[in-house]
Amino acid sequence: MRHLSLLFIVLLSLSIFCFTLLPPRHDAFSVLYVIVIFLVSQAASRHVIKLIACLCIGLSVFSFSLVHRDDIVHGPYTRLALSIFAILLVTLLALRNQRITEALAKQKRILAHADRMLTLGYLSASIAHEINQPLTAIRTYAHSGVRWLKKTEPDLTEALHCFGSIEKNSQRAESIIGNIKNLAQKKSGIPEQISVHQIIQESCDILKNEISNKKINVIFNPSGQDIQFCAVRIEIQQIFINILMNAIQAFKESIPNNFIHIRVYDMTDRENFFAIHVVDNAMGFIEATPENIFDAFFSTKQNGMGLGLTICKGIIEAHGGRLIAEHNKLKGAKFIIQLPKHVS
């Protein structure tokens, strides 16, 4: 794809160059180099744009000197100046456009990061509990290891078992911290191959405590074939955590028939797309509607920023997918995530 467009740009430049070499009345064609700059600016970095602009100006001047080599003094310099002016202007605009696009992308990243930090803040009690478990086991094993060794007849097998378990539990703590670090990092990373089942499972694991506190039964049976797709892992995880957390917070009571149902399937009506349904039987959309729920700074939570779902929708749309909210038929809310398996 990339090579094709590169080839197209080179061919375009060459044909413009050839046009400008035609008899003198055609030398205003060098204005057409702006198309080349416009096309290049879609994908290239700022340095490349500048370089291409210089090349275009160079080519115009070169073709001008070739065409008007007999009468270099009385040549139509105004036309040349106009072409060069146009090329410079478009370059400037392209550069400015790119700067603004970059700034916008950076703002989006910062916002997404802020949202992840908010999530982490919300989860801090659970994270502390999660790390406390292996820590408790490590401490208990350490005490018990010492006791096995201090016996009148030291039991080495038991003591070795204790040390092995200490190692295992410190790894467990490490992996919990690793997961949090991933969520807390500023960079969003590069797209990679992701298993849908795995990422849903991981998101549920992160929210394990919240789920059990509200006595929610999460029904997610990863039967059938797993779907692999290409996306930025942390962004996809952020979407799931956000949507699941919304569902969890929508449950006001801790009662045993609370449930969240997650379903993953290939879309039949859109080729190369898959969908994930997240359905709950909580209170549904009160005050909010499925339409305005994605509006920025709209929140029904007491200390919500009102950006979680806006960011999710943004991420999904950047991946070429869709995020839809609906009323669930009986009770509660339903979120549908549609994503392509390959992101261009």
Place this chain on the structure above:
Amino acid sequence: MFHKIPKEQNLIVILDDDKDVQFSLDSLLRSVGFTTFIFSSTDEFLTTPLPPQACCMLLDVKLGNVNGLDFLEEMAQRGLTLPVIIITGHGDIPMAVRGIKSGATDFLSKPYKDTVLLNAIADSLEKWRNNQESQEKKKQATDYYATLSQREKEVMECIISGLMNKQIADRLGISLITVKIHRAHIMKKMHAQSLADLVRMSEYLNLHNKEISRYKNK
């Protein structure tokens, strides 16, 4: 890990849904000579008959979708009188108060020091033993008491209220000598060495009648 139900005394029941915490507790308790009986869920605990040697229970507050404190209340309703030590990762005062009110003997927060845990277990064991002893004494006293005749029961009620023989005779409308005979029978049937013994036994039987008094009411 499967544990055979041990024959000896001092069996500690562990109810925690985290495998690593379970096994670390198991290792620590075995290193000091206890035997353990591990459960991962309340359902598993309720469906398994508990051996009589079980003398203490370590209960985690977080058991999947079940709250340990709720379960403690359920245990009381089901008449399970095992001393319970509550262990929690994130305890606060309301939780501790609720735990103790529901009958827990101790409340520890994770991670705990081994000595703290073992002391708590020792206290629970003490409590369990006392409980066990008083249960036995109560059973014995009830058995002995059942052998008394109706009249002897009436006489005993008067004796433990501190009435003199004369007063008993007067109250029940019988002769002094009959009271003395009843009294001798009661001491024999209740296996009491002294009046003090008899009074202690009556405590288990909850016999004390406040209306009977040695002195006339004002």
